[in-house]
Amino acid sequence: MRAHIPEAALNDYADGLLPPDQTAGVELHLAACDECGAYVRRLRALSVRLSAAPREGEPGRDLWAGVAARIAAAETAEPVTWETAGSVADDDRESVPGVIPLRSRRAPAATVWLQRAAAAAVLFVGGVGVGQRVGAAPVRVVTTPTQTLSPLQAPAATPTAAATDIQRTGSEYVRAMATFASLSDEASPREVAQAREAAMSALYSAAKALTELPGADSSAVELFRTVAEARARAAGPSREAAALGDSTPGVRF
Amino acid sequence: MEPERPRVPALTVLTPPEPVARSASTPPAPDTGSFEEVYRAHYRRVYALTLRMTCDPGRAEELTQDVFVRVWQTLSSFRGESQLSTWIHTVAVRTTLQHIRAETRREARVMTTDDLSRYAAEAKRAMPDASIDLERAIARLPPGARSVLLLVDVEGYPYEEVAGLLGVTIGTVKSQLHRARRLMMEALER
Numbered sequence: 001m002r003a004h005i006p007e008a009a010l011n012d013y014a015d016g017l018l019p020p021d022q023t024a025g026v027e028l029h030l031a032a033c034d035e036c037g038a039y040v041r042r043l044r045a046l047s048v049r050l051s052a053a054p055r056e057g058e059p060g061r062d063l064w065a066g067v068a069a070r071i072a073a074a075e076t077a078e079p080v081t082w083e084t085a086g087s088v089a090d091d092d093r094e095s096v097p098g099v100i101p102l103r104s105r106r107a108p109a110a111t112v113w114l115q116r117a118a119a120a121a122v123l124f125v126g127g128v129g130v131g132q133r134v135g136a137a138p139v140r141v142v143t144t145p146t147q148t149l150s151p152l153q154a155p156a157a158t159p160t161a162a163a164t165d166i167q168r169t170g171s172e173y174v175r176a177m178a179t180f181a182s183l184s185d186e187a188s189p190r191e192v193a194q195a196r197e198a199a200m201s202a203l204y205s206a207a208k209a210l211t212e213l214p215g216a217d218s219s220a221v222e223l224f225r226t227v228a229e230a231r232a233r234a235a236g237p238s239r240e241a242a243a244l245g246d247s248t249p250g251v252r253f
Numbered sequence: 254m255e256p257e258r259p260r261v262p263a264l265t266v267l268t269p270p271e272p273v274a275r276s277a278s279t280p281p282a283p284d285t286g287s288f289e290e291v292y293r294a295h296y297r298r299v300y301a302l303t304l305r306m307t308c309d310p311g312r313a314e315e316l317t318q319d320v321f322v323r324v325w326q327t328l329s330s331f332r333g334e335s336q337l338s339t340w341i342h343t344v345a346v347r348t349t350l351q352h353i354r355a356e357t358r359r360e361a362r363v364m365t366t367d368d369l370s371r372y373a374a375e376a377k378r379a380m381p382d383a384s385i386d387l388e389r390a391i392a393r394l395p396p397g398a399r400s401v402l403l404l405v406d407v408e409g410y411p412y413e414e415v416a417g418l419l420g421v422t423i424g425t426v427k428s429q430l431h432r433a434r435r436l437m438m439e440a441l442e443r
Contacts, residue, residue: 011431042438049387050406050437057301057379059314064292067321071288074322 005029005036014043200231288328292321295338299345301380305403306349308364308392310375316352320345346404346418353396364392390440398433405430 005013005026012018013026030037207227211220299320304313324344331340364372369392376388391399400419404410405426416423 007431007435008427011427011434042442043434046434046438046441047406049384050402051409053384053387053407054380054382055301055408056297057304057376058297059300059317059379060310060375061314063296063300063314063318063321064289066318067292067325068289070318070322071325074326 004033007039010036010039011043014040014047196234200234203227204231288325291324291337291341295341296321298338298342302342302345302403302408303349304376304379305388305391305407306353306400308368308372308399310372310379312352316345316349319352320348323348342408343418346408346410350400350418353400357396369393386441390437393440394433394436398429398436401426401429402433402437406434 009018009022009026013023018026030040204227207224210216211224213220296317300313300317303316303320304310307313307316320341324341327344331337369389372392373385373389376383376392377385380388391402394402401415404415404418405412410418412423412426416426419426
């Protein structure tokens with residue numbers, strides 16, 4: 001019974017990858033073996049078809065808006081440049097933009113997460129207007145005014161997961177504010193006010209949860225107090241505005 | 254060591270941080286206006302790859318967006334060692350492979366006949382010059398074999414690079430490839 005050339009060698013031969021001596025051996029075999037010869041021909045035909053397959057495809061919709069919105073959300077959720085940041089340039093080995101330079105790389109991981117979560121959380125105290133700046137062009141986030149933030153999943157399995165949830169709530173809040181700003185001319189003031197309230201409640205919950213994480217320090221408490229005050233202020237003007245039927249694009253928390 | 258306590262800022266702090274203030278060596282971030290040009294120049298290549306690798310149009314759209322967000326985030330690390338298109342494509346491959354690995358851990362997804370028809374229809378719409386028989390045969394491959402076939406035989410990556418991207422040996426890449434080719438020939442010649 002005649003031995004055939006192994007599949008791997010036939011492939012390597014078809015791909016031109018065999019050293020000269022083995023190539024000669026295969027060709028000697030192929031001269032007398034129809035089966036292996038046919039296999040090589042089929043491999044080559046397949047290779048031609050595959051290399052001719054189109055390498056570009058057009059999605060069913062324009063995906064740029066989604067890309068831009070996510071970049072905007074990521075940008076505005078990035079940690080603020082604390083005035084100390086300039087002095088940590090030497091310590092900062094992180095190459096990914098948006099990571100807070102660690103004041104000390106010996107800081108315990110849980111505390112670093114809290115710092116990042118806290119930094120992300122404070123960004124949305126500014127409210128409207130933050131989301132309107134994106135590079136050269138303003139970004140429209142395509143959502144409805146009644147869309148509310150998803151509440152924090154309860155409870156996260158680890159402090160790190162909880163901090164991540166909190167951080168994400170922060171960036172979602174910012175994005176929501178951008179939406180409200182862009183829709184303030186079109187949507188009913190009452191709907192926008194209700195949505196703002198819902199967003200602020202989610203924010204409040206996140207800030208509160210931050211104070212309950214292990215390792216939370218007085219900065220977390222101070223952050224929570226700031227959010228609580230902002231929420232109290234927001235509750236006043238938004239209800240007034242809804243009653244007056246006035247649009248509230250300028251509400252500052 | 255006591256970590257630095259972040260101060261709660263007033264409203265005036267909430268302007269976007271200048272990249273140079275974060276780190277002296279970070280180049281200025283590209284503005285999204287010119288980044289849209291980068292997107293427009295390369296999204297079709299990325300979409301074709303994600304579509305074929307996932308065989309799921311919805312997923313492919315999400316992944317395409319993921320890829321460009323990732324490109325935006327890491328653009329400062331691109332040093333021009335290759336063409337920008339090559340670099341973006343590598344980001345696309347890595348991002349898609351990560352997704353596929355995560356999906357495989359979560360569930361062993363079986364492609365139904367409906368899934369296949371839906372995919373074939375989308376492939377035809379997205380890539381009018383595609384051979385539907387070929388695309389269907391690719392879609393029916395097991396995911397590992399499919400990735401290897403796409404990267405080597407469609408996208409033209411060398412074995413070494415594919416091995417690196419997949420975290421396997423060259424021997425594994427070749428055996429997956431040979432198996433994929435055999436399955437393809439059987440499917441196409443039926």
